[in-house]
Amino acid sequence: MRGTKASHSAAAILLVVAGALAGCPSSSGSPSATATPAPAASGGSTVEIDNFAFTPATLTVSPGTSVTWKFDDSTEHTVTADDNSFNSQPMGAGQTYEHTFATAGTLSYHCSIHPFMKGSIEVR
Numbered sequence: 047m048r049g050t051k052a053s054h055s056a057a058a059i060l061l062v063v064a065g066a067l068a069g070c071p072s073s074s075g076s077p078s079a080t081a082t083p084a085p086a087a088s089g090g091s092t093v094e095i096d097n098f099a100f101t102p103a104t105l106t107v108s109p110g111t112s113v114t115w116k117f118d119d120s121t122e123h124t125v126t127a128d129d130n131s132f133n134s135q136p137m138g139a140g141q142t143y144e145h146t147f148a149t150a151g152t153l154s155y156h157c158s159i160h161p162f163m164k165g166s167i168e169v170r
């Protein structure tokens with residue numbers, strides 16, 4: 047019964063090869079890299095203001111970076127440097143404030159309406 051067994055194996059191999067060949071054209075047309083969305087171009091230089099907090103509370107950027115604060119809370123806030131080197135108007139949901147950090151150093155800031163809201167920008 048060797049011959050029968052051998053021919054069964056050969057048939058199985060042929061089926062596997064045929065399956066692989068048949069799968070080739072369809073699998074080559076759809077790369078599996080579609081799950082990763084393109085990262086935001088300026089990701090890492092935006093601070094979200096929501097729920098009475100700056101997120102991230104500490105942001106590290108390189109000199110010359112323009113940082114954007116996105117106001118997205120139910121009440122108005124400001125972005126006010128502790129040393130007053132920058133200061134926004136009170137701003138509400140949907141508004142943005144931008145400041146460019148030219149020189150290295152750490153700048154702490156807060157909300158002048160809610161002084162317990164604190165954040166810092168580390169420029170290096």
Ligand SMILES: [Cu+2]
Nearest residue numbers: 123157159160
């Ligand atoms: Cu506030």
